[in-house]
Structure formats: structure tokens, C-alpha cells
Amino acid sequence: MTTYVISDTHFGHAGMLSERMGRPRPFGSVEEMDEHVVSAWNNRVTRNDRVIHIGDFAYGCSLAHARSIFDRLAGHKTLVRGNHEQRGERLPWQGGIHDVMRVSIQDRGMPEPVDLWLSHYAHLSWPDLHRGRIHLFGHSHGAIPPTARACDVGVDCWRFRPVTVPEIQELLADVAAREAGTAAVVEMAEAA
Secondary structure (H helix, E strand, C coil), X not given: CCEEEEECCCECCHHHHCCCCCCCCCCCCHHHHHHHHHHHHHHHCXXXXXXXXXXXXXXXXXXXXXXXXXXXXXXXXXXXXXXXXCCHHHCCCCCCEECEEEEEECCCXXXXXXXXXXXXXXXXXXXXXXXXXXXXXXXXXXXXXCXXXXXXXXXXXXXXXXXXXXXXXHHHHHHHHHHHHXXXXXXXXXXX
């Protein structure tokens, strides 16, 4: 079993294609967007995998449409509520529905568990931040850049597909290296 996280799929939401979005999605229609995300999801996730959706599953569509998409998606699915869950909350999430979620993940091949704080919204601080817990969020559609300890897991940031914890760790390590490099440059400039 592999654990994936994803956010802001916005199935059925034509507004995601609009120019008024900071980063309009590059699809010709809502149907094309929905099919692309379903395909990207099912190309990664098996029926035995776990997927934690961190909010805004569907919006601007019927409950029947949201349910038909939900039923086509592989994996055991859990929801962390977003701000657009009028339809999402009415779907049969196997892992339940949560406002926020504190979880430790250790999938096959991971040398040790990774502690996560999951919330649809980005936090400046979260439980166990100083003990290494990583914060994963959505809602911003890529407008909030990652830090060494937190990142947006929305589809707009991850090629419209669910992402694994090791992939997230790789991104956070790159950010940490850049931050350390910047700090070193500032430190050298102050010393001069």
C-alpha cells in the first residue's frame, strides 16, 4: 500500500478554467479537466492504496456528477474538509471526514515514519512543527510557495495528480537547500 495526498480537484467546477483564476487550468472544458484528473489519479493509485484528499473535491456540479467521479477513483479515500464541500461531505469516504488531520505515514520503502499535519488551509504554525511535523495544505492553488516544512498539495502544483510523501520530502529538501544557501549568502554579506 502507498499513501497519496491531493487537494483542490474541484471536479465539475468550470470556474477553474476562467481567466479570473490566478492560474487558469489548461483544459478546453470542465469534462476534459475532470477526465484528465481521473486518469492521472488512476494511473498512480491502485485499489489498495490510501488517498487523503485535503479539501475541495467537487464544486459547481450535481451530487450525482461528484458521486460518479468519486466511484471511478481508485484507492481507500479520506477527506479533510475544504471550503467547498457541499457535495464532498455527502460521499462515502472510507477513512472518514476530518476538519484537520494529524497522521504518521510509513509506506513500504520509507526508512521511518513521517509525521504530517493536514489542513485545507495553510498555517503559519501547527502542532509539533518544532519536532519536525510537516504541514500539507491546499486552498491556495499554488499561490503560497513551499517552505522547508510545508507545501501545497493541490493538483495545480503537482501536475494534476496525487503525490506521495517521499515526493513531497524531495521538494521540501530542495527548498531547505535553497533556504540554507540564501542564509549562507546573507551571513557572508553581513560578515563582510
